[in-house]
Amino acid sequence: MAASLRVGVIGGGQLARMMVPPAVHLGLDIRVLAETEGSSARLAATAVGDYHDAETVLAFARDVDVITFDHEHVPQDVLAALVEAGVAVHPKPEALFVAQDKLVMRERLAGLGLPVPDWARLETADDLSAFLAEHGGRAVVKTARGGYDGKGVRVVSSPDEVADWFAALADLSTGGALLAEELVEFRRELAQSVARRPSGQIVAWPVVESIQRDGVCAEVIAPAPRSTGRVAETAAEIATTVAAQLDVTGVLAVELFETTDDRLLINELAMRPHNTGHWSIDGSTTSQFEQHLRAVLDLPLGDTTPHAAWSVMVNVLGGPATGSMADRLLALMADEPGAKVHDYGKEPRPGRKVGHVTATGAELDDVVVAARAAAAHFEG
Known part of the structure; x- marks a missing residue:
């Protein structure tokens, strides 16, 4: 049975690369949509293209049994297009949305009663000033999207230390927010x-x-x-x-x-x-x-x-x-x-x-x- 199963992985990083040996051992046909030529997962990169483009992703997904991911950054509109086309997507777009946005993550986890640090949504510098005043004058501030390996994370004691992030939010026509968290001991x-x-x-x-x-x-x-x-x-x-x-x-x-x-x-x-x-x-x-x-x-x-x-x-x-x-x-x-x-x-x-x-x-x-x-x- 497994010999006929085809897995498509979006993203050509080291995680996709490390899926290749077990796929071979299980008799699976693994295919990778890499962002660039010469990616880490180039041994299984059957396509190179922009995962932000729905047509590119749909073309890649046409002949696979399931789509999965090397990262969580595929846009929701692209994921929706896959689902609408009848492609099995795992994890599902609704779950991935929680991993893609740290504010959504905090809201969902807190709503489930799961243990999380004290946090707040920040839309202005005044929001951060209020949070700092309530949490001993220091806090962790994170961009809601895109941060990893220490990027998009700052420990601050003043709104001035993330003034550039607030300025970037002001430039977004759709609005936006940052995440503040208590500095956990x-x-x-x-x-x-x-x-x-x-x-x-x-x-x-x-x-x-x-x-x-x-x-x-x-x-x-x-x-x-x-x-x-x-x-x-x-x-x-x-x-x-x-x-x-x-x-x-x-x-x-x-x-x-x-x-x-x-x-x-x-x-x-x-x-x-x-x-x-x-x-x-x-x-x-x-x-x-x-x-x-x-x-x-x-x-x-x-x-x-x-x-x-x-x-x-x-x-x-x-x-x-x-x-x-x-x-x-x-x-x-x-x-x-x-x-x-x-x-x-x-x-x-x-x-x-x-x-x-x-x-x-x-x-x-x-x-x-x-x-x-x-x-x-x-x-x-």
């Missing part, structure tokens, strides 16, 4: 990934800890150390509730703050495979990429049991200043034979995610050292 960041089929089956991976540097995920530890049964159960319950109530299909990652007063608050949502789930490729019976393909096709979901007590994933940021990733890989294979490397096929650039490495094992300290040592082969 947290001891660490966690992430809970689940997968859900259209028919309703949901499975979860262990909750993980993510370590951020300069607003970018640098390391992930699976499972999260010192996660009591309550933390793990609460994280899984939150993500399962989000997936079911928002009718999410495919992989859902819920980024969480563990606060200093022992609460879990939802920070962000991603309705696709996510950086915090990359460890599952080498550390879990079923990776998030295989699971996402199974889920969007409404196939039975796989076992998420970890292979080892600990998995540590370290992002390769920037890449080697001299030589190539392939050159550095040869040295790594000799020095750290147990580490698994994933090259995204991207040109090195400061701060850019060009790959990741994963190590697994029985002792956390040893696994952390091995993963960091492996990533160091690709730096400098």
